[in-house]
Amino acid sequence: MNNRGTNLDTVRRYNLSRILGLVHHSGAVSRSTLTRETGLNRSTVAALVGELAALRLVVEVEPAGVRGVGRPSPIVCPHPDCVAIAVNPEQDAITVGIVRMHGQVVSQVRHELEEPLGVDETVRVTAGLVADLRAQLPASAVIAGIGAAVPGLVRMRDGLVRLAPHLAWVDAPVAMLLAQATGLPCFAANDASLGALAEHIFGAGRDVNDLIYLNGGPSGIGGGVIANGMPLGGVGGYAGEFGHNLVTAPDGPDQPSAGGALEDEVNRGRLLELLGLKSADPVELERALLHSDDPAVRREVSRQLGILSIALRNAINVLNPELVVLGGFLGSIHAVDEELLEQLVAGQTLAASYEDVRIVRATLGPDLLLIGAAELAFEPLIADPARVAMGAGA
Amino acid sequence: MNNRGTNLDTVRRYNLSRILGLVHHSGAVSRSTLTRETGLNRSTVAALVGELAALRLVVEVEPAGVRGVGRPSPIVCPHPDCVAIAVNPEQDAITVGIVRMHGQVVSQVRHELEEPLGVDETVRVTAGLVADLRAQLPASAVIAGIGAAVPGLVRMRDGLVRLAPHLAWVDAPVAMLLAQATGLPCFAANDASLGALAEHIFGAGRDVNDLIYLNGGPSGIGGGVIANGMPLGGVGGYAGEFGHNLVTAPDGPDQPSAGGALEDEVNRGRLLELLGLKSADPVELERALLHSDDPAVRREVSRQLGILSIALRNAINVLNPELVVLGGFLGSIHAVDEELLEQLVAGQTLAASYEDVRIVRATLGPDLLLIGAAELAFEPLIADPARVAMGAGA
DNA sequence: GTAATATGTTCACACATCCAACAAATCATC
DNA sequence: GATGATTTGTTGGATGTGTGAACATATTAC
Numbered sequence: 078m079n080n081r082g083t084n085l086d087t088v089r090r091y092n093l094s095r096i097l098g099l100v101h102h103s104g105a106v107s108r109s110t111l112t113r114e115t116g117l118n119r120s121t122v123a124a125l126v127g128e129l130a131a132l133r134l135v136v137e138v139e140p141a142g143v144r145g146v147g148r149p150s151p152i153v154c155p156h157p158d159c160v161a162i163a164v165n166p167e168q169d170a171i172t173v174g175i176v177r178m179h180g181q182v183v184s185q186v187r188h189e190l191e192e193p194l195g196v197d198e199t200v201r202v203t204a205g206l207v208a209d210l211r212a213q214l215p216a217s218a219v220i221a222g223i224g225a226a227v228p229g230l231v232r233m234r235d236g237l238v239r240l241a242p243h244l245a246w247v248d249a250p251v252a253m254l255l256a257q258a259t260g261l262p263c264f265a266a267n268d269a270s271l272g273a274l275a276e277h278i279f280g281a282g283r284d285v286n287d288l289i290y291l292n293g294g295p296s297g298i299g300g301g302v303i304a305n306g307m308p309l310g311g312v313g314g315y316a317g318e319f320g321h322n323l324v325t326a327p328d329g330p331d332q333p334s335a336g337g338a339l340e341d342e343v344n345r346g347r348l349l350e351l352l353g354l355k356s357a358d359p360v361e362l363e364r365a366l367l368h369s370d371d372p373a374v375r376r377e378v379s380r381q382l383g384i385l386s387i388a389l390r391n392a393i394n395v396l397n398p399e400l401v402v403l404g405g406f407l408g409s410i411h412a413v414d415e416e417l418l419e420q421l422v423a424g425q426t427l428a429a430s431y432e433d434v435r436i437v438r439a440t441l442g443p444d445l446l447l448i449g450a451a452e453l454a455f456e457p458l459i460a461d462p463a464r465v466a467m468g469a470g471a
Numbered sequence: 472m473n474n475r476g477t478n479l480d481t482v483r484r485y486n487l488s489r490i491l492g493l494v495h496h497s498g499a500v501s502r503s504t505l506t507r508e509t510g511l512n513r514s515t516v517a518a519l520v521g522e523l524a525a526l527r528l529v530v531e532v533e534p535a536g537v538r539g540v541g542r543p544s545p546i547v548c549p550h551p552d553c554v555a556i557a558v559n560p561e562q563d564a565i566t567v568g569i570v571r572m573h574g575q576v577v578s579q580v581r582h583e584l585e586e587p588l589g590v591d592e593t594v595r596v597t598a599g600l601v602a603d604l605r606a607q608l609p610a611s612a613v614i615a616g617i618g619a620a621v622p623g624l625v626r627m628r629d630g631l632v633r634l635a636p637h638l639a640w641v642d643a644p645v646a647m648l649l650a651q652a653t654g655l656p657c658f659a660a661n662d663a664s665l666g667a668l669a670e671h672i673f674g675a676g677r678d679v680n681d682l683i684y685l686n687g688g689p690s691g692i693g694g695g696v697i698a699n700g701m702p703l704g705g706v707g708g709y710a711g712e713f714g715h716n717l718v719t720a721p722d723g724p725d726q727p728s729a730g731g732a733l734e735d736e737v738n739r740g741r742l743l744e745l746l747g748l749k750s751a752d753p754v755e756l757e758r759a760l761l762h763s764d765d766p767a768v769r770r771e772v773s774r775q776l777g778i779l780s781i782a783l784r785n786a787i788n789v790l791n792p793e794l795v796v797l798g799g800f801l802g803s804i805h806a807v808d809e810e811l812l813e814q815l816v817a818g819q820t821l822a823a824s825y826e827d828v829r830i831v832r833a834t835l836g837p838d839l840l841l842i843g844a845a846e847l848a849f850e851p852l853i854a855d856p857a858r859v860a861m862g863a864g865a
Numbered sequence: 866g867t868a869a870t871a872t873g874t875t876c877a878c879a880c881a882t883c884c885a886a887c888a889a890a891t892c893a894t895c
Numbered sequence: 896g897a898t899g900a901t902t903t904g905t906t907g908g909a910t911g912t913g914t915g916a917a918c919a920t921a922t923t924a925c
Binding site for chain 1: 879883
């Protein structure tokens with residue numbers, strides 16, 4: 078039944094979870110800090126940390142730097158052999174990585190593709206890559222599981238990909254197939270939702286409980302929402318599809334109104350075209366944008382920021398976030414003219430909602446999706462360390 | 472410190488909370504059902520219910536109806552003397568009510584106004600009404616506190632009304648002033664957000680963890696969101712302001728695109744005008760709408776449903792709710808042509824998001840806001856029955 | 866009536882956290 | 896460089912929670 082936090086056993090599990098969660102979040106915490114943060118007794122923390130160490134989830138190391146009077150407290154770190162495997166199938170490549178707790182990507186392989194693969198082929202290739210990576214791990218390693226960041230609508234409950242247009246997948250049970258192929262617990266979710274989660278835990282949105290993440294990728298605009306400190310998935314887990322929202326700039330002197338989906342109006346292709354670029358490299362695009370003095374380019378950037386501000390207006394009114402995190406080329410066009418977007422948003426949102434919100438760009442860089450995907454696998458482990466680690470070990 | 476669910480004391484408090492929460496939600500539960508639902512032991516439930524009864528929060532009554540073999544289990548009900556006071560200041564009246572747990576409005580007074588009052592006057596009048604109502608209560612009554620549903624942007628943290636245009640309030644500390652005037656703990660929130668909460672707990676959204684509530688009132692469109700089974704407030708608590716979203720119908724043969732805020736386009740005034748009505752009575756409006764065969768009225772209803780469908784499209788894409796609840800005149804125009812809205816939304820949202828969502832009208836009727844406001848006061852009591860009830864009693 | 870069933874009641878028990886006392890390791894001071 | 900102050904680790908007993916088995920009780924089924 079649903080006995081959560083009811084009996085003594087559950088208390089212990091919950092406390093284990095809290096401590097492992099703090100270690101995961103901080104990367105390295107002294108036992109005395111854990112005592113302070115959890116409010117638990119010194120002796121209790123010692124026992125719990127001992128149990129986590131016995132499960133090979135954390136290690137205690139001698140305090141290195143000197144930090145004040147009193148007996149030095151041992152530093153608790155994620156166990157280097159406790160990892161998750163992150164998978165990111167894309168149009169042009171499959172990336173698989175090994176990720177430690179605290180979002181540390183230890184190693185990764187990128188398997189380039191001529192053309193997007195079907196689900197079965199993708200699973201076959203991925204399973205091979207996973208096997209290669211597992212061979213590098215010590216036999217005693219604890220593998221929390223596999224998390225997949227998929228560019229499409231993913232039913233989080235069971236990791237069924239309902240629709241991934243750029244992979245041409247429909248109702249593809251990736252999580253189930255991956256689990257069969259590897260024997261590991263598998264989870265899948267939308268890539269942008271996982272980006273939001275990663276930025277929330279380790280990136281620009283640390284300690285922010287209400288944020289919107291918007292990512293501009295080659296194939297469109299994806300997004301994710303963190304509300305009340307938790308990922309907002311919705312019933313199916315499809316939440317965060319900002320790209321398909323209908324937005325229209327209000328009529329202006331030189332900007333006639335035109336309605337369309339956000340990702341049709343705010344679009345990387347239009348920028349590349351005006352810049353005369355063929356490459357899809359995000360770094361190159363940003364450099365070109367920042368250095369261009371072509372008025373047509375500036376005008377297009379302003380137009381796109383204008384449309385984006387409408388989408389943000391609506392999202393901010395509804396969600397009242399503390400932070401908007403922009404990733405991909407949205408971060409780039411924001412960087413071209415930071416003040417413009419601020420002003421546009423300020424002019425449209427309710428004063429009370431606006432005064433709390435900051436707009437920043439994503440900070441996690443290229444590892445973002447692997448970190449987010451790994452989070453999927455770590456989440457159940459952290460929620461109940463003792464139960465999961467028992468079944469997981471290698 | 473943040474010791475939540477860590478030690479033994481917290482376990483008991485949490486279990487008390489769960490049981491009181493179930494009683495609040497169900498209205499009347501047998502002890503054996505509580506045992507099943509909580510997963511706790513019979514003896515534990517007996518002890519916990521006994522403690523709640525001693526705090527005068529619940530009463531145990533003899534099982535009336537016969538329900539099967541075995542020894543009958545006592546029925547646990549909310550204590551009739553445990554109440555919250557709900558306040559709803561509006562443009563034309565101040566309503567104050569006494570509400571029991573399980574959303575039972577016991578009594579209410581409506582104080583009509585010539586013109587909207589300022590904050591201080593409102594608090595003075597309200598305090599008087601509260602005093603009158605308290606006089607009707609037995610001396611032993613437990614008053615959880617006062618909850619206020621305010622038509623405006625309310626900072627939930629401290630119950631500061633940032634902006635209530637129709638009351639002409641700016642930065643009005645209602646909760647604080649009411650607390651001073653009555654000596655009771657006071658809370659305030661946006662009216663539509665509380666409507667969403669009430670519909671979630673007791674109305675159309677029972678057992679639905681992800682829903683959107685949209686209310687069409689005389690002064691505009693308000694809304695609220697429940698996500699992950701919790702009210703989505705955002706940082707400040709201003710979330711749910713769907714009314715100010717910019718929406719545009721896509722260009723169509725007979726419907727040229729026009730951008731505007733949702734509440735300007737979908738508007739009760741336009742309907743009243745076409746119907747030739749002056750009254751603002753919701754029941755009368757609905758009857759007129761349903762019986763009118765004026766093509767201009769039908770056209771306007773269709774137009775408003777079209778615009779509403781855009782707003783819903785965007786909201787559904789972002790929030791992937793299980794349910795959309797329509798209150799006020801939005802429920803009325805929906806009732807005129809249920810299929811149209813369904814079709815429009817179906818045509819615009821992603822298939823995966825659409826298949827989970829149902830659109831229904833609100834079910835709680837006129838008591839909605841009082842029930843929602845009372846919830847504000849009950850919430851802390853239910854979260855920690857022992858602590859709050861000790862300090863609250865009269 | 867008697868058996869079966871489900872639940873209330875009682876009390877010994879298990880066990881997670883707390884607490885107090887002591888030990889250990891660092892810093893500050895003379 | 897020794898001493899005291901401070902902080903934290905360690906240990907073993909105290910506290911109080913939920914559990915579970917045995918018994919009592921009230922209803923239904925036959």
